[in-house]
Amino acid sequence: MLLLAILRHTPLWVWGLFAALLLLGASQLRPRAVAPLRLLLLPLVLLALGLWSSSAGFVADPRTFVLWLAALLAGGALGRRLPQPAARWDAATQRLWLPGSILPLTLVVLVFGLRYGITVAMILDAGWRDSTAVRLTAPALYGAISGLLSGRALALWTLTRPAARRIEATIEAHAHTRRP
DSSP states (O other): OHHHHHHHTSOHHHHHHHHHHHHHHHTTSSOEEEOGGGGGHHHHHHHHHHHHHHHHHHHHOTHHHHHHHHHHHHHHHHHHHSOOOOOEEETTTTEEEEOOOSHHHHHHHHHHHHHHHHHHHHHHOGGGGGOHHHHHHHHHHHHHHHHHHHHHHHHHHGGGSHHHHHHHHHHHHHHHHSOO
16 A cells, blocks of 8 residues: 555656656667767766765765765776677767667666665655665765766777777787687
């Protein structure tokens, strides 16, 4: 009964936002060609959602901003080091060809679920607002997730830059000239 009451009292715009985020994440399940700037769309949306979710905490306790920023940078570093999909740059169309990936959709659902769950918990128990554990953990999670996706997007972005493509081609050529 409580769950139905929570779902029924959730503002309609929240469900609209969730649907838009799901569509954005689901669009990355299938192979596609994207303009370089399009790579940044989902990371920027999740970054904005994480900032919006944490902004009240930044004012109440400046440590939350430092923690969020540290988690964002750490997540970004990890995202740049993740195995990248077999993407290729097409200079003629100025598009990056990407295989489908479930990672963006998973991260979108995770960020939305965290935001929704924490908000509901704070409504049901006002003590959560004053909990140091919640005030510090939630921004760190938002930062880490945003950083992970941003780092991945930046790693893919380098494929669109001429110098990065030359380095990649040199490495690939060197790998093929080695004998087993």
